[in-house]
Amino acid sequence: MKILFNLKILKFLLISPILFSIPVLTNINEAKAGLEFQWDQDSGYRRLRWFQKENQRKFRNTIYFFLRPSDRKDGILQVNVTIPKSFKTKLKKENISLCKVKIGGFETRTKCLENIPADIELKDDNSSLDFYPYRPIPSDKDSYAIVLKVFNPRKSGLYQFHSHGQYKGKSVSSYLGSWTIMID
Numbered sequence: 001m002k003i004l005f006n007l008k009i010l011k012f013l014l015i016s017p018i019l020f021s022i023p024v025l026t027n028i029n030e031a032k033a034g035l036e037f038q039w040d041q042d043s044g045y046r047r048l049r050w051f052q053k054e055n056q057r058k059f060r061n062t063i064y065f066f067l068r069p070s071d072r073k074d075g076i077l078q079v080n081v082t083i084p085k086s087f088k089t090k091l092k093k094e095n096i097s098l099c100k101v102k103i104g105g106f107e108t109r110t111k112c113l114e115n116i117p118a119d120i121e122l123k124d125d126n127s128s129l130d131f132y133p134y135r136p137i138p139s140d141k142d143s144y145a146i147v148l149k150v151f152n153p154r155k156s157g158l159y160q161f162h163s164h165g166q167y168k169g170k171s172v173s174s175y176l177g178s179w180t181i182m183i184d
Contacts, residue, residue, distance in 0.1 A: 046071075046177035048163070051103070051110050055184050057156050064110055065146040065161065065179050066103060067137065072176075075136035078166040080173060081129040081146060087159045089150050091126050098131050101145035112147065136168055156183045 048071055054061040065081065079098075083091075098120075099112035116137070121130040129146070137144055153159075160180045164173040 044175070046175070048177035048179050049103070050179040050181055052181055054152065055182055057152055057154055057183055059152050061148075061150055061152050063148045063150070063181060064101060065148070065163070066101065067144045067146075067176070068103075069139070069141050069143065072137065072139045072165075073167060074139050075168040076165045077133075077136050077168060078173065079131040079133075079137075079146070079176070080164045081131075082162040082164075083126055083128060084159045084161065085127070086153070086155065086157065087126075087161075088153045088155070089126075091122055091129075091148070091150060093120055093122055095149040096120055096122070096129065097147045098133060098137075099145055099147060101143050101147075103143055110145075112145070116144065152183050158182055 049066045049068060051064045051066070052061055053063075067076075067079075097112070098116045098118045100114045100116060101110065101112055102108070104110035116133050116135075118131050118133040121132075123129075131146065158180055159182075160178055162178045163176040165176045166173045
């Protein structure tokens, strides 16, 4: 009788960890990390904020590339965005805009408050975008965004977009920063 009781306890101790670990294994795919890793932090890289509505491959997506007040020293006359070669998707001028934006948070959504009229030039090979606003983007307390409405590329990965801008009174563009988005 004592041996039978010891076997039941032994079975319970061996089987229970397996049963309790199965629900943990099924939730592995749901964990999403908000971690951005850069190899060389001292190279003059400047991380800019961004927001995207979808991060799945081949999904319709709206990507906001923010230019916050802390990202601008003075009024900006021209903004250039370099698109990574591996970000293979069709870009159309009518789906690209520049706007004054309200950056969302826990209780509010990110949304454009007003469109900023600008000439937009898209290179034929989709390697870069040039924005020429009719009036300079001021260095006030408002945030601005470059908005792309695109289908995500087929390949998942990290995509890094670099931006350069020409400030008022300067004849040369300077580095504004980079946005690194992730497609699962």
